[in-house]
Amino acid sequence: MGVKGFLTSAVAAGIKYQDRLDLGLIYSTNPAVTAGAFTTNQVKAAPVVIDMERLKHEGRAQAVLVNSGCANACTGKQGMADALQSSSLVAKELDIPENMVQLSSTGVIGAQLNMEAITAAIPKLVAGLGPDNFEAVAQAIMTTDTVKKTVRKTVMIGDTEVTLMGMAKGAGMIMPNMATMLSFVLTDVQIGFPELQKALLAGVERTFNRITVDGDTSTNDMVLVMASGEAKNDWIDEDSKAELELFQDTLESVLKELALMIVADGEGASKCITIRVCGAREDDEAEQVARTVANSNLVKTAFFGEDANWGRIIAAMGRSGVKFNPDRVDIAFNDVVIVRNGLAVGKEAEDEASKVLKERNFNVCIDLKEGNGCEEVYTCDFSIDYVKINADYRS
Amino acid sequence: MGVKGFLTSAVAAGIKYQDRLDLGLIYSTNPAVTAGAFTTNQVKAAPVVIDMERLKHEGRAQAVLVNSGCANACTGKQGMADALQSSSLVAKELDIPENMVQLSSTGVIGAQLNMEAITAAIPKLVAGLGPDNFEAVAQAIMTTDTVKKTVRKTVMIGDTEVTLMGMAKGAGMIMPNMATMLSFVLTDVQIGFPELQKALLAGVERTFNRITVDGDTSTNDMVLVMASGEAKNDWIDEDSKAELELFQDTLESVLKELALMIVADGEGASKCITIRVCGAREDDEAEQVARTVANSNLVKTAFFGEDANWGRIIAAMGRSGVKFNPDRVDIAFNDVVIVRNGLAVGKEAEDEASKVLKERNFNVCIDLKEGNGCEEVYTCDFSIDYVKINADYRS
Structure with missing residues (x-):
């Protein structure tokens, strides 16, 4: 089961290991209102730097390319060039503007991306897009995680049912400070960007920013919420306080469930x-x-x-x-x-x-x-x- | 080998375990100029509270009673009464004023002192005082330590040989912030209290305050330096800059060796x-x-x-x-x-x-x-x- 307006896909690209899902793609058939929260670590991975810049202008995105096995952090000009090339390949294959692509990486710091593997995998990834691959993407972003972390919730906004689906990964280097690890939430709600961004930051503050596994903050942390609007609810903006609050509460409950899943799956954790x-x-x-x-x-x-x-x-x-x-x-x-x-x-x-x-x-x-x-x-x-x-x- | 002016003693009092040295006494035959550095944790053990108060006035002490097996921290009025009674017993047995006794405890937080064991042991402890038990005291203060930590150094101040002997314990709950764990340094140098206190604080800042085992700061940390003056060197005061610097350097090297011994013996540490x-x-x-x-x-x-x-x-x-x-x-x-x-x-x-x-x-x-x-x-x-x-x- 997916969320209206989104298609997803995952492949085993062979970035670090063979025969293990390690590259995922989220695609919104129309530009989605997209809010992001990113690591406060001043050492930021190349994809984080690019995403922050891209979201600053429009608050819109249409695709997220995410890989595990390599963080693309501390990789200098080469890492930045590789990240940009990845998003260019995705944009070309999907026929969307390059700045509509968000990028996300997780894995070892300091190693360069395996661009050969990624370049070869992107056409397959796009060809595999479908409504029901959300769980496969959640699996592709796992590193030391022992369980896949996904949540699905629905809420009535007015008389329209709105769906939220979230995924997260993270088990170590977890003491978020602003955002943490990787988490992607897809929703079909119709909402303005300022409202979505505000709802995300408030939610993150009370959920991901309240968990700790080991006191370390990653260079790659990010949470993205993408809203396709396909639920066709009455538009949520600054004047629709009750609906905004309802949506925000539901979003927060999604974020909190994902955050607690991360703690429960903390590296080596038994409690x-x-x-x-x-x-x-x-x-x-x-x-x-x-x-x-x-x-x-x-x-x-x-x-x-x-x-x-x-x-x-x-x-x-x-x-x-x-x-x-x-x-x-x-x-x-x-x-x-x-x-x-x-x-x-x-x-x-x-x-x-x-x-x-x-x-x-x-x-x-x-x-x-x-x-x-x-x-x-x-x-x-x-x-x-x-x-x-x-x-x-x-x- | 001891330090001129000091006698020491250790016994197995049975505070927590049987047949294990767990109570030590340092005795200066004359009131020693004594400088102290204590934990900055606002939850302070009873002995720490008493010692800080006593050193505030005189900068003199004549005895240190130290036990392992119980931290006497978070023990309320009972803990304070027990600490005061211990120092009263020691003072009586040694025939010195009670405020000349410093107290030090290490072990489990929240448990009350085994006063029966301590009361019975103090006369034996005093009877056992001798010049050569420094190592036995160093052993009595060990908890999870795997090795005894002692250092001995001599330095020529003018044409007088001055001796410093130091001991320390500590392996866990180690991230000092001002002072750490327990450490006692005995010296026969003749020195003023302000100079000794300044030398200690400067030395602690660059040694014990620079080590960490696990990022936790104890409730019982303390470092005491006691100077008997028996070396009979020319008195070191604010006017003897060269001698003060020489003594301070030697003290710092003693503190640093002890500090590094603590790190090397950090709980479970292999490096x-x-x-x-x-x-x-x-x-x-x-x-x-x-x-x-x-x-x-x-x-x-x-x-x-x-x-x-x-x-x-x-x-x-x-x-x-x-x-x-x-x-x-x-x-x-x-x-x-x-x-x-x-x-x-x-x-x-x-x-x-x-x-x-x-x-x-x-x-x-x-x-x-x-x-x-x-x-x-x-x-x-x-x-x-x-x-x-x-x-x-x-x-």
């Missing part, structure tokens, strides 16, 4: 944990505390060991840079309070908490009792397999 | 790596870039895998918050340049670099070519054993 901080003076401070805890290797290895080691949590909180009174802090695992006013509640509570830690998903709830600021950050545990995966990744 | 950043606009910016690289899990797991994966290095640099032009960056492993002006030098260079990565100690040299700012940070690799150690630590 998916929500760090919820309440009672901060400001939301920003709550986020900062949550993020510091969510990125602490000591906290994450304790989760892997299923050890309710709250001492490591409070030590991480203490170096977060946010002021609070340690003697007022409460900490709970789900609804089991193990620290009350900075002190251990006792052995019984810790035993209860240990049961919570055996679950695959749980919450750590921290109350600072300083104000009303609240935020959540989503993280995974830190396992032996994370180290194995990343010690071996290039070999 | 000790110096991240040297040059060509930054300011020293601070060089440090920030070096620190971000030194703390990146992806970089550290690549080191463990002996993979010259510079893409991860440049990705970490890019999220450091420091502005630089990625197209001008050079990166070398020891003297093997593998990135020149942001681009891979080639396969041959990477093969050479791979040889460097097989060594136990090597440097990563990064040149930003933006200015003259230079700094170093010392880190270790990130291994499977780190995860094993920290998933199991409390059990």
Whole structure:
């Protein structure tokens, strides 16, 4: 099942490995209103640089060419030339303007694109375009991912059914800061570009920007939302507040599901944990505390060991840079309070908490009792397999 | 071999484990000029709070009681009362004022001190004081450390030989920010308190504050330097610049050796790596870039895998918050340049670099070519054993 107005395709181009889907194409039969969010890492891959420039002018795109196996980052003039040549080939084959093509790459940094493989594959890719290949594209963008990440949702805008389908990849180098990894959302909604861009940025801020696997931010992160308009709903613009809010909520739920799939599939991860901080003076401070805890290797290895080691949590909180009174802090695992006013509640509570830690998903709830600021950050545990995966990744 | 003016002692008090040295005492026969540097984590252990207060007034101490097995952090009023009682017992047994006792604890956060064990052990500890137990104390403060960390140096101040002996412990929760872990340096130098404190802070800044094992800062970090004056050198004060500089250099070399021992013994570490950043606009910016690289899990797991994966290095640099032009960056492993002006030098260079990565100690040299700012940070690799150690630590 696809989204009205879009065709997709994926092939095994042999970019890094043989016989593995590694090149995908998304094609909108008409120029789609397209919003993007890109990595804030100042070392940006060639495709990211090109996409940001192209979206700046029109907020429209008609195709996305995406490959795994090579990030085309830190590849200099050659990398830029290769990226431009790829988009030129796609544009020619689809008979659309070159600046309507968005590019996206993921894989090893510093290696040049295998242009021979890509050049040979593009005609096949275009020939294979069809309405039902969304899952194949989602598979083609996987690297260390162990599962394909896709979401489909529908929502009634007025009396018109609007569809959103999203895909994402990402398992390592994940601590987004503005956008993360690769994610593409297709929708047939009819919407203005400023509204779509605003909805995307707001959604990303509360979803992809709230997850962390390892505290590292990639050079290639991007999220694109493309709207074909084929649902023919009444046009959503700045005056249609209720419809915009409805669409935005649905988009955010798509982004959040994809973001949580990334955490759950974090490299080597066996658990998916929500760090919820309440009672901060400001939301920003709550986020900062949550993020510091969510990125602490000591906290994450304790989760892997299923050890309710709250001492490591409070030590991480203490170096977060946010002021609070340690003697007022409460900490709970789900609804089991193990620290009350900075002190251990006792052995019984810790035993209860240990049961919570055996679950695959749980919450750590921290109350600072300083104000009303609240935020959540989503993280995974830190396992032996994370180290194995990343010690071996290039070999 | 000890240091003139100091006696030391260690016993197996049974604080957490049986038959393992876990309680140490350092005693200066006269009040020693004592400088301290303490954790910047706002969650501070009870002994840290007491020590900071006591050193504020006099800059003198006569005893240090130090235990492993329990951090006495996040232990509330009970923890504070226990710490005060420990120092009262030591003071009584040694017949010195209570505020001349410094306290230090390391181990699990959130557990209360085993006061029964400590109370029973203090008389034995005092009875065992002798000139040659420095190594035994260094052993008593170990937790996940696999080796004892001690250094001894002498320096001629004028025509007087001055001795410095230092010990340190620390293997995890190591990213000092002002001071780190536990370290005690004894010296017989005759020196004023302001000079000693200044020398310590300057030395700590360039040594313990430049190491990282896992990016976490402990609640119990402290470094104490105690000077007995028994060397009877001409008093070092603000007017004796040459002697002060000489002493400071020697102190710094003691601190640096201890700091590097901690990195080399980092939990699960198999390598000790110096991240040297040059060509930054300011020293601070060089440090920030070096620190971000030194703390990146992806970089550290690549080191463990002996993979010259510079893409991860440049990705970490890019999220450091420091502005630089990625197209001008050079990166070398020891003297093997593998990135020149942001681009891979080639396969041959990477093969050479791979040889460097097989060594136990090597440097990563990064040149930003933006200015003259230079700094170093010392880190270790990130291994499977780190995860094993920290998933199991409390059990």
